[in-house]
Amino acid sequence: MRAVRLSLHRFDSRFRTVVRHASAARDRTETVIVSAHVASGETGYGEACPRAYVTGESIDSIKRFFHRHRAGLEHQVIGLASLLDWRDRHAEEIGANPSAYCAIELALLDAIARTEGVGLDTLLSLPPPVGEHRYSAVLGDSPWLAYRFQLQRYRRAGFRDFKLKLSPDPRRNQGKVAAFRVARGNVRVRADANNLWPDAAACIAALAPLD
Structure with missing residues (x-):
């Protein structure tokens, strides 16, 4: 070069x-x-x-x-x-x-x-990309109505993979997860806490009710 x-x-x-x-x-x-x-x-x-x-x-x-x-x-x-x-x-x-x-x-x-x-x-001597590639939709810690509206828009657009931004409020998180349980079709959800908890014990205690 x-x-x-x-x-x-x-x-x-x-x-x-x-x-x-x-x-x-x-x-x-x-x-x-x-x-x-x-x-x-x-x-x-x-x-x-x-x-x-x-x-x-x-x-x-x-x-x-x-x-x-x-x-x-x-x-x-x-x-x-x-x-x-x-x-x-x-x-x-x-x-x-x-x-x-x-x-x-x-x-x-x-x-x-x-x-x-x-x-x-x-x-970089890497294998070429092949197969199907999926995009994840990100749901922020928005007010409830905005959250539901965004989730519905993503579902109508065909998204099945989601990254869910968690809240310091456990009840808010439970409501967010519950919205997926009533959604039709198979979806995959992963959580993103963004440094929310100080240690592993606090993390486990907060996540357990979401299972």
């Missing part, structure tokens, strides 16, 4: 509805896009979605990581092997900034694959 130039952009867009869960309520995206522009004309793109309540990262911390390492990456990364070498030499700092590196790595992998005219699976 010929010389690469990295750039960073913030993508800010409002949601149609507020997304609520135990750790936050969000009404807009919080996303960073990194572009990797290759001298031969190809451009790769990567995305970071920092979450302070998950990894401690923010838009500002991603910007700092990006600007601290941009020149080195542009100078040193000329292909997959050099990217992996850079990653291994900066493993500790990447561990503290996973979202920041995610956007950069995705952009560079995309650019390298486009330059070589292959897909990411081929570039």
